[in-house]
Amino acid sequence: MHNKLLNYFSRIMPLSIEEAGAIAATMTVQHYKKGAVLLKEG
Secondary structure (H helix, E strand, C coil), rough: HHHHHHHHHHHHCCCCCHHHHHHHHHHCCCCCCCCCCCCCCC
């Protein structure tokens, strides 16, 4: 999952190996059920 997201980021703005490593180190993968509310107004 991290590789897909990092590849997407690098298409927008090229990342150095150090930058990609720093981003990957702070990422966490979370799974949600279909229809789960992620953001709520207010």
